[in-house]
Structures are given as structure tokens and as C-alpha cells.
Amino acid sequence: MTETAASQPASSASYEHLADENLISRIVDVFYQDLLDDYRVNRYFYSRPVEEQTKPLKLLIQALLNRSQFTDKQVWELANDFFTAAFARGNAKPSLVNNRDFAFLEAFVTGDIVNAGKPSELILLCPAHSHLIRLQPNDENYDAVIDNLAAALKQLNIADNVASQILAFAECGRDGTLGRGRELYNEDNMETHFRSHG
Numbered sequence: 001m002t003e004t005a006a007s008q009p010a011s012s013a014s015y016e017h018l019a020d021e022n023l024i025s026r027i028v029d030v031f032y033q034d035l036l037d038d039y040r041v042n043r044y045f046y047s048r049p050v051e052e053q054t055k056p057l058k059l060l061i062q063a064l065l066n067r068s069q070f071t072d073k074q075v076w077e078l079a080n081d082f083f084t085a086a087f088a089r090g091n092a093k094p095s096l097v098n099n100r101d102f103a104f105l106e107a108f109v110t111g112d113i114v115n116a117g118k119p120s121e122l123i124l125l126c127p128a129h130s131h132l133i134r135l136q137p138n139d140e141n142y143d144a145v146i147d148n149l150a151a152a153l154k155q156l157n158i159a160d161n162v163a164s165q166i167l168a169f170a171e172c173g174r175d176g177t178l179g180r181g182r183e184l185y186n187e188d189n190m191e192t193h194f195r196s197h198g
Contacts, residue, residue, distance in 0.1 A: 015169045016067075016068075018065055018162070018169065019066050021058075023158075024061050024062060027158070028054050030155055030156060031149050032053065032057065033050065035145065036050065041148075044087060044132060044137060044141070045086055045087065046087055046088060048085060052085050053082075053085045055085075056078065056084075059081070060075070060078040060079055064169075065169070072184060075185065076126050077126075079126045079128075079184055080127060080128045081128075082128075083128035083131055084131065087128070122180070123181060125176050125177075126184055126185075129179075137177070137178060139178065142177060145170070146167065146171065149166070150163070
């Protein structure tokens with residue numbers, strides 16, 4: 001669930017000076033390993049080799065930092081690649097349906113139908129974002145991501161002024177990552193709303 005890369009920041013132009021490929025690579029390598037070691041969030045990630053997960057993340061971060069040089073569709077495709085690499089189980093296909101969608105049956109049977117007919121609705125950044133959203137990440141999980149990023153920046157001795165800008169950029173991705181943002185791109189009016197009754 002990341003984090004720096006999940007959503008286009010409103011003022012992404014102000015972050016272009018951070019788009020140093022070597023800097024991004026160093027930070028992602030340390031930060032990502034810390035995420036995979038953190039019990040608060042590591043259950044969300046699929047057990048692919050780390051390099052397979054970090055490569056698309058680095059490309060996505062580069063695109064988000066250099067937003068003016070990429071089309072919405074290109075960013076959408078890069079996000080889709082990352083969410084697939086990091087969160088898709090096996091060869092699972094993106095889906096807008098999950099087990100939570102059938103929770104309304106239990107509510108009906110038990111008589112607990114509060115909010116019946118009013119499912120929560122989350123916005124997917126891209127189709128593969130559903131692989132993460134179905135695992136129900138929350139703000140505490142995102143706080144853990146920010147904590148790990150801050151620790152990685154400190155470990156790498158990144159200057160305080162640069163570190164604070166990187167953390168601000170990462171914070172811009174919170175709502176998008178947690179399904180509260182807006183879609184990055186919509187190809188052929190594809191359904192991007194993720195509905196849940198649970």
C-alpha cells in the first residue's frame with residue numbers, strides 16, 4: 001500500500017526537483033524492505049521477489065514526480081503495474097467484487113440491516129488497485145507507511161528539507177491509496193467504483 005505512488009498530488013509540479021532516479025531507487029530499496037518487515041502492513045503484500053515489486057514502484061514514482069511529462073493513461077498503466085506486482089495474489093485478475101460484497105446476506109439473515117442499501121463506495125485508481133482495496137487498508141496502515149518512509153530517509157541521511165518534501169509528497173497519496181481519491185484515468189468508461197457492504 002503505498003504511499004508515495006498511489007495518487008497524483010494536486011501540486012505535483014512542485015516536486016519535480018525530487019525526480020532524481022538514483023535517489024528514488026535508493027530510498028525505495030530501503031523503504032520497501034522495511035515495509036515488508038513491518039507487521040503492521042506486510043500482510044498486504046504478495047510474496048513476489050522484492051525486485052519485481054520495487055521496479056514498477058520506482059517507475060511510477062518517477063512518473064508522478066515528472067507528472068507533466070506523462071499522460072494520464074501512462075500513469076494509470078504504471079500504477080496498474082505496481083498494484084499488480086505488489087498486491088495481486090498469484091495470477092488473480094483485478095475484480096470489483098470481493099467477499100465483503102456478500103456480507104449483506106449475513107446482515108439480512110441475522111436481521112442486522114443497518115445501512116441496508118447504502119454500501120460504502122471506494123474509488124479505484126486503476127483496475128489492479130482492487131487487489132489492495134479488497135484487503136481493507138486504513139489510515140493506521142498508511143501511518144505505518146509514512147513511519148517507514150521517514151525511517152528510511154533518516155537511515156540514508158537525506159537532508160531534512162528534502163526529507164520533509166518527500167514525506168509531504170507521500171502524504172498526498174493517502175486518500176488515493178485508501179480509495180478516497182479519484183481515478184487516475186478511465187478507459188472506455190470502465191467501472192472504477194468499488195462497492196462494499198461490509
